[in-house]
Amino acid sequence: GQNIDQPTEMTATEGAIVQINCTYQTSGFNGLFWYQQHAGEAPTFLSYNVLDGLEEKGRFSSFLSRSKGYSYLLLKELQMKDSASYLCAPMDSNYQLIWGAGTKLIIKP
Amino acid sequence: TAGITQAPTSQILAAGRSMTLRCTQDMRHNAMYWYRQDLGLGLRLIHYSNTAGTTGKGEVPDGYSVSRANTDDFPLTLASAVPSQTSVYFCASSDSETGTEAFFGQGTRLTVV
Numbered sequence: 001g002q003n004i005d006q007p008t009e010m011t012a013t014e015g016a017i018v019q020i021n022c023t024y025q026t027s028g029f030n031g032l033f034w035y036q037q038h039a040g041e042a043p044t045f046l047s048y049n050v051l052d053g054l055e056e057k058g059r060f061s062s063f064l065s066r067s068k069g070y071s072y073l074l075l076k077e078l079q080m081k082d083s084a085s086y087l088c089a090p091m092d093s094n095y096q097l098i099w100g101a102g103t104k105l106i107i108k109p
Numbered sequence: 110t111a112g113i114t115q116a117p118t119s120q121i122l123a124a125g126r127s128m129t130l131r132c133t134q135d136m137r138h139n140a141m142y143w144y145r146q147d148l149g150l151g152l153r154l155i156h157y158s159n160t161a162g163t164t165g166k167g168e169v170p171d172g173y174s175v176s177r178a179n180t181d182d183f184p185l186t187l188a189s190a191v192p193s194q195t196s197v198y199f200c201a202s203s204d205s206e207t208g209t210e211a212f213f214g215q216g217t218r219l220t221v222v
Contacts, residue, residue, distance in 0.1 A: 004151065033210055042199060042213035043152070087151070095140075097211060099151035 002026050004100030006088050011106045012078055020073045020086050020103045028093020034062050034073045035087040037102065043087055047073070075105075083107045112136065115200050115214035122190050122221050130185040130217050132200030140203045141183040142211065143167075143175060145196040152199065158183055190221045 005023045012018040024032070031050035035043035049055055049064035049071060061074040073086055085102040092098055113134040122128050134141065139160045144152040154167030158177040172194060174186045183202075187194055197218050203211040 042215050044213070045210040048210060096154065096157070097152075099144075099153075101149060101151040 002092065002098045004088055004090070004098060006086075006100045006103045008101070009104045009106065011108060012075075014078055014080060014107055014109050016078050017074065017076050018078060018105065020075075020088075020105065022071045022073075022088030022100060024069050024071070024088065024090045024098070024100075026090045026092045026098055029066060030091040030093065030095055032062075032064055032071050032088065032090040033097065034060075034071075035089060037085045037087060039084070046086075078107050080107050080109070113200060113202050113212050113214045115198075115217050117217060118215065119218040120220070122187075122219060124191055124221055125189055128187050128190060128219075130187075130198055130200075130219070132183045132185070132214055133181050134183075134200075134202040134212070135181065136202060136204075136212065137180060138202035138204050138212075139180070141177065142201045142203075143173070143183070143185045144199045144201065145169065146199060146216075147196050155185065155198075190219075192221045195219060195221045 003025045033048050034046040036046050037043040047062035054063045059076045064071045085104050087102040088100045089097045116131045142157045143155040146152050153169050155173050156175040158164045161177050161180045164175050197216050199216050200214040201211040
């Protein structure tokens, strides 16, 4: 079956760095997306990886290892506004997104 | 730019009543999706449409129906609502041919009592 595994909740300090891990099993693979979702709002796109390696976009970076079924999202210079849920979503062979329950990130001053 | 819009934003519905959640996008995306999101669970796909005129069942289709008469609109209908359908519903669209990201509407919070 298809499965996504992320930590349920993480806590980090403002200004620090945090890494959110995601392991996945899907029927086929067409890339992996990371989304951010603030409480009560819709998910918004953060990053997309289709090849192995690191993709950097400002304070956010995302890494993919297809052979290990593993990805992480790295957030640097954390700000209070980064408090949100982070959703890992690989795309299967039918181009359908498979969603994990997400990781709730709590930022403390 | 409007992007993708849903209506209503929230609704309280009596059990047994029917309701249609509306979703419209202006990005000319070929693919559209309906998800429900419940506390502690990931987004679960209800129905999808890869192109106008076609629809498919997702992970949790029972009790819901959709239609895709044109590219822009993808309404979701609950024929006879039950309390377990209380949830937040998100509509999304994407250009599936290029595998690009999905864009989400602002969500509809539905409470069935």
